[in-house]
Amino acid sequence: NHLEMSDDEMSRLYISDSESSSQTPMETHNTNQRKRAIEEASTSSSLIVASSQSPLVIKITTAMKKPREKKVASIESEVIQFILASSARKGFVREADVRKMLSISSTRLRDMALKNVESALFRVFGLKLILDKASNRYYVANMLQTRKDLELAIERPSEEYSLDGILLAILMFIFMVKRHLENENGVSDDLIMEFLLHLQDENTTELKKSTSTLLLDYVTKGWLNISKENDTSGNVTVSYDWGLRAKNVVDPTKLLHLFCKIYGTAPEDWPIHLLAAKKLTHALEQADSHARKHC
Amino acid sequence: MLEKIFDIAGGNYGDEHRLFAQMIMAKGVVKVDKVGSMFRKACNLIGHTKIKERLPKERSKDLAKSLVEVMNGKLESMGLRLVFQYDEFHDDLEHLVLISEIDHSESLKITGSFTSEQIELFHNWLTMMFAVDNDCYGEILVEDALNSCTTLANTGRIHGASMHNAQMLIDELRKQKWIIVARDSYIRLHARALTELELVLRSDEFDLPSCALCKRIVAARRFAHLCQCENFIHKTCISRFLQRSNSFQCPGRTVEGEECTVKFTPETLRRFHISVVNADIANEEEAENSAEAIEEPENESLAENENNTPVRMNSTLNPFSQDLFDDVEMAEDD
Numbered sequence A: 001n002h003l004e005m006s007d008d009e010m011s012r013l014y015i016s017d018s019e020s021s022s023q024t025p026m027e028t029h030n031t032n033q034r035k036r037a038i039e040e041a042s043t044s045s046s047l048i049v050a051s052s053q054s055p056l057v058i059k060i061t062t063a064m065k066k067p068r069e070k071k072v073a074s075i076e077s078e079v080i081q082f083i084l085a086s087s088a089r090k091g092f093v094r095e096a097d098v099r100k101m102l103s104i105s106s107t108r109l110r111d112m113a114l115k116n117v118e119s120a121l122f123r124v125f126g127l128k129l130i131l132d133k134a135s136n137r138y139y140v141a142n143m144l145q146t147r148k149d150l151e152l153a154i155e156r157p158s159e160e161y162s163l164d165g166i167l168l169a170i171l172m173f174i175f176m177v178k179r180h181l182e183n184e185n186g187v188s189d190d191l192i193m194e195f196l197l198h199l200q201d202e203n204t205t206e207l208k209k210s211t212s213t214l215l216l217d218y219v220t221k222g223w224l225n226i227s228k229e230n231d232t233s234g235n236v237t238v239s240y241d242w243g244l245r246a247k248n249v250v251d252p253t254k255l256l257h258l259f260c261k262i263y264g265t266a267p268e269d270w271p272i273h274l275l276a277a278k279k280l281t282h283a284l285e286q287a288d289s290h291a292r293k294h295c
Numbered sequence B: 001m002l003e004k005i006f007d008i009a010g011g012n013y014g015d016e017h018r019l020f021a022q023m024i025m026a027k028g029v030v031k032v033d034k035v036g037s038m039f040r041k042a043c044n045l046i047g048h049t050k051i052k053e054r055l056p057k058e059r060s061k062d063l064a065k066s067l068v069e070v071m072n073g074k075l076e077s078m079g080l081r082l083v084f085q086y087d088e089f090h091d092d093l094e095h096l097v098l099i100s101e102i103d104h105s106e107s108l109k110i111t112g113s114f115t116s117e118q119i120e121l122f123h124n125w126l127t128m129m130f131a132v133d134n135d136c137y138g139e140i141l142v143e144d145a146l147n148s149c150t151t152l153a154n155t156g157r158i159h160g161a162s163m164h165n166a167q168m169l170i171d172e173l174r175k176q177k178w179i180i181v182a183r184d185s186y187i188r189l190h191a192r193a194l195t196e197l198e199l200v201l202r203s204d205e206f207d208l209p210s211c212a213l214c215k216r217i218v219a220a221r222r223f224a225h226l227c228q229c230e231n232f233i234h235k236t237c238i239s240r241f242l243q244r245s246n247s248f249q250c251p252g253r254t255v256e257g258e259e260c261t262v263k264f265t266p267e268t269l270r271r272f273h274i275s276v277v278n279a280d281i282a283n284e285e286e287a288e289n290s291a292e293a294i295e296e297p298e299n300e301s302l303a304e305n306e307n308n309t310p311v312r313m314n315s316t317l318n319p320f321s322q323d324l325f326d327d328v329e330m331a332e333d334d
Helices: A007-011 A031-043 A065-089 A095-101 A107-125 A145-149 A158-177 A189-200 A205-220 A244-249 A252-263 A271-294 B002-010 B015-027 B032-046 B057-078 B116-129 B142-154 B163-175 B191-196 B198-202 B235-242 B266-270 B276-295 B327-331
Strands: A014-017 A022-025 A057-060 A127-132 A137-142 A224-230 A236-242 B029-031 B080-086 B094-100 B179-181 B186-189 B224-226 B232-234
Touching (some): A065 A095, A065 A137, A065 B015, A065 B057, A095 A137, A107 B015, A137 A244, A158 A189, A158 A205, A158 A271, A252 A271, B029 B032, B029 B191, B032 B057, B032 B094, B057 B080, B080 B235, B116 B142, B116 B163, B142 B186, B186 B191, B232 B235, B235 B266
Antiparallel strands (some): A127 A137, B179 B186, B224 B232
């Protein structure tokens, strides 16, 4: 029981601060300070007692430091699991939820914790966290080689494979229909709806409804981006384009090659699209390499 | 070429491990004898090395051990861990489970698949399963599980609970491999639940005993042997040890702390109406079904006989016949 230590034993103790690496003899501290130091050391599990041959040394960190470090590490684990679970269940993670979980008083520690989370997701799972500032949502993107083969999801229930196929078809349609000009909004929802209904070889109200729902689901999960514009007559034009998640995951050059394979042409027959694809693929590869370096 | 897969698995943590981590995260639990094919798929998808040969099932455990050692080093920093768990009923069936070691927190609750009412209902079923006066300790009948929600609704503990909702919960728990519904309509915990909920099941609330051999929880006592030394041993553990020798001594200690001198022989398993030989045959047939599921994932149906009915195991009055077990559930690809 440290409180039963004799004065002689106490006089052989040093208090060492791990931050500054300095040691001050305990005897220079008053009894209350000594007792407090030992109690803090015991509760923060930082009490280290050297062998009886040498002066007893108690390493004491500043009272809040070690417990806070441990707490940050466990918060990071919780945030990582939250991100994985939320993105698996809903397809996205609300930025506000992550910020709430990272409610660490120190801004520096909070930012560092978020960086650690991003780094851990990439290091362990090959997943990248993408923040869409427009919607204040994070999306989780698969950065592994597999995405270059247009495998959007791994080991999903087989009934969901068809959804990936429809998504790829939509992304391909948007990419090929666009003229790839600056400030282009995407492709109108009428065109996409017409394409999808033609694909399903039916045109019923019920099918239109379920197709609209499907498109909105893709928007929610970051695959598509929706924009609305009012024209001069007050009509609203709704357009769909690639979402942030698709831009980070889908290789447009690979998609163009697949289109040409289906259509029976060569990528060179589509010079505008080929140029756009090469630019986007290059940007994607740069972002990849940047992410790998920093994680 | 086969050794290449072991080199990759036991080597530096790379994209193959990352992809495998994604796969296992999506499933939550996989059979150990499928780990080989999953990791091979991961290696081939990543593309650095193409592995054409299939790994024999008997080597899948070795590969899984190598993978777990490498991957747990990374996963533990995230509060995750891969754990092996034997099945309580099927001999030689072992699972690899990805568990979270974080204490249940409010923030993680909102991402869960189940509402708080459903969790309460499941908790109630656990209480029923492990009630002292439960004749079939560790299991409950589907009928009793459904009826219990009426009682809970009457006591006001669960609002709006209905049999329909309870049935949907059972279906969802089965789908996510938290429970198994056997053909005799008994519900018991899947290996995944036994692993994830181990701390809860060992707590004072349930206080489940450990198997003297594997040291894991003994849940369904119908599939466990109670030795004279008052220690429980899984029948599957006894069966596994008897494959190595004709008899072995109980590893348990008596209440007085002395070594137990009871010897286990194939005769011990006769009580379960399954001999080691029959169990082997039963396992062989299921293994063939499983092998088909692994090698040709597109054709996930059970092996069929000429009458196009699923192949059934010996289904006499044997309470431990494979017929009682949810063959469709377990034979399905994960």
